[in-house]
Amino acid sequence: MAFAIYEEQFRYFLKRNNLKFTKERREVIAAIAIQRNHFNAEDIHQQLKKQKSNVSLATVYRTIPLLIGSGLMTETTYGGERIIYEKIYNKPHHHHMVCINCGKIIDFTCPDVEIVQNDICQKNFFLSTEYRLEIKGYCQTCRKKMKNKKMNRTFIQEFK
Amino acid sequence: MAFAIYEEQFRYFLKRNNLKFTKERREVIAAIAIQRNHFNAEDIHQQLKKQKSNVSLATVYRTIPLLIGSGLMTETTYGGERIIYEKIYNKPHHHHMVCINCGKIIDFTCPDVEIVQNDICQKNFFLSTEYRLEIKGYCQTCRKKMKNKKMNRTFIQEFK
DNA sequence: TTGTAATTGAATATCATTCTCAATTACATT
DNA sequence: AATGTAATTGAGAATGATATTCAATTACAA
Structure with a gap:
């Protein structure tokens, strides 16, 4: 092991x-x-x-x-x-989607991000030791709950 | 104003x-x-x-x-x-590079990330309200200091 | 085996953020 | 303008994750 x-x-x-x-x-x-x-x-x-x-x-x-x-x-x-x-x-390098209603964390991989990141660091003379793409929002399960108004939303707010 | x-x-x-x-x-x-x-x-x-x-x-x-x-x-x-x-x-949507030596935050924009993000959310039935690409590492100034060994590194560690 | 600097557990400190509560205030309705 | 009521406030206390202190212990190089 x-x-x-x-x-x-x-x-x-x-x-x-x-x-x-x-x-x-x-x-x-x-x-x-x-x-x-x-x-x-x-x-x-x-x-x-x-x-x-x-x-x-x-x-x-x-x-x-x-x-x-x-x-x-x-x-x-x-x-x-x-x-x-x-x-x-x-473990392959990966990123996270975090549900702001239930806290669930979903991993995902995305090779494109690495290319973008390398490019940006080079332009800025920045030496990267770590990078992460973090997406916050509502997971599939909580989206369904939203329709039933069973969610934890604190404030009334539009979604983009 | x-x-x-x-x-x-x-x-x-x-x-x-x-x-x-x-x-x-x-x-x-x-x-x-x-x-x-x-x-x-x-x-x-x-x-x-x-x-x-x-x-x-x-x-x-x-x-x-x-x-x-x-x-x-x-x-x-x-x-x-x-x-x-x-x-x-x-303020246009942007991301951050954070220097782990001096704490400096550098903003940068990156339209490509949005495309990637939309794609991933769609695949996962995720409703995104916010996303961020965060890069940690050493800024230009601190990289120069590194050569002079004047930096705050706590542990000896290789860089990728 | 020994010297010494690193490490440990227990208790205590830290310190940003949140909560409690009684007094005050905004504002919709009269 | 007066009233009722739920929201808001400041002060101080609570919270709670993480960090630190200190005296006793331990790893390990010499």
């Missing part, structure tokens, strides 16, 4: 940065390896408890930047109450 | 939603009208003080969703400590 590769990549990162590979960090990786598509800090902590691990939430938060720095995961969407992460190992 | 139009649009929105046009809300609009490209809740509050207005920070926060709902402004980038807003009146 992917776990061994996760650990290898993480150990390499730690060594390069003069950081230690602790029991706690190993357990956090194991917890990450098991996560689904999208998860947050608390999800990791819950998984640790399931694993009978006593790694504290503080350590989870301390480990997150290391996991991102080592290239094992990335932030997905912000804007909600919590930051949502996802693993990136062996 | 744009202020009168701002107010008209806002009053219309309030009326449609059975909300009141108060002295405080008028003052907040005046404060918004003066803001630069990118600003946050605290910036609005500071501007109110400059205007000798006593509108509280709580009211600023309460007014923000109304301003967004009425189409006067929008969230720009999250991910930092605070939410950054920008006015959208008379």
Whole structure:
């Protein structure tokens, strides 16, 4: 499974940065390896408890930047109450559609965006490390609810 | 100037939603009208003080969703400590490059992205209300600093 | 084995944003 | 113009995710 590769990549990162590979960090990786598509800090902590691990939430938060720095995961969407992460190992680069009614996140890939992005960065002498196209709106399910007026809209507003 | 139009649009929105046009809300609009490209809740509050207005920070926060709902402004980038807003009146739709070293935000327009976005939404039966392409990386200035190793990098990491 | 800098858990701090509540106010209706 | 009522306000307190402090522990290079 992917776990061994996760650990290898993480150990390499730690060594390069003069950081230690602790029991706690190993357990956090194991917890990450098991996560689904999208998860947050608390999800990791819950998984640790399931694993009978006593790694504290503080350590989870301390480990997150290391996991991102080592290239094992990335932030997905912000804007909600919590930051949502996802693993990136062996996953093609993709973007997100977020339903503003139910919170559902839909992944999609789009090679065209990369071309556009390269072009823009070159023109602006910008060195890109990350780019994302994020679409907000209403998913298929919630559009149906809209017709029945069962949705969470706060204000009356037109759609473009 | 744009202020009168701002107010008209806002009053219309309030009326449609059975909300009141108060002295405080008028003052907040005046404060918004003066803001630069990118600003946050605290910036609005500071501007109110400059205007000798006593509108509280709580009211600023309460007014923000109304301003967004009425189409006067929008969230720009999250991910930092605070939410950054920008006015959208008379401003072409655009995207952002954010320097992860100095925090600089560079606007850019890109008509191609709209085409891509429409296509994806149609395929997924998604009703888009908003979309953004966000590029993170290093701006021209910070790239030069990188060569002199004067940058804020936290971890040693390769660039793609 | 040892020295030392990194790491940990627990508790506490931070700090942007939201909420509570009693007093005030806008404004539709008379 | 007066009235009724629901919306709004400021002040302060609450919230809650994330970060930090500190003393005790631990990884690991030498």
